[in-house]
Amino acid sequence: xxxxxxxxxxxxxxxxxxxxxxxxxxxxxxxxxxxxxxxxxxxxxxxxxxxxxxxxxxxxxxxxxxxxxxxxxxxxxxxxxxxxxxxxxxxxx
Numbered sequence: 865x866x867x868x869x870x871x872x873x874x875x876x877x878x879x880x881x882x883x884x885x886x887x888x889x890x891x892x893x894x895x896x897x898x899x900x901x902x903x904x905x906x907x908x909x910x911x912x913x914x915x916x917x918x919x920x921x922x923x924x925x926x927x928x929x930x931x932x933x934x935x936x937x938x939x940x941x942x943x944x945x946x947x948x949x950x951x952x953x954x955x956x957x
Contacts, residue, residue, distance in 0.1 A: 877949070884928070885930075892921050
């Protein structure tokens with residue numbers, strides 16, 4: 865996840881751990897060689913989806929779910945980051 869993706873507001877931030885699930889179905893016109901590299905394909909698909917449907921991408925179905933889960937389900941690295949965020953917001957207030 866890119867931590868620079870969204871600007872953060874410092875005051876009154878409540879953070880939690882969420883499980884997110886995204887199901888997409890679409891048609892895409894793309895080079896065949898791209899299909900062999902999963903990471904590159906995923907990046908191209910995400911870029912195409914953020915740009916929206918066009919002559920090369922046709923969205924057929926989209927489903928998104930997100931639910932808050934216990935912090936104990938997060939990895940130790942995520943829990944440490946969560947603590948840093950909470951400590952940072954407490955020190956700013």
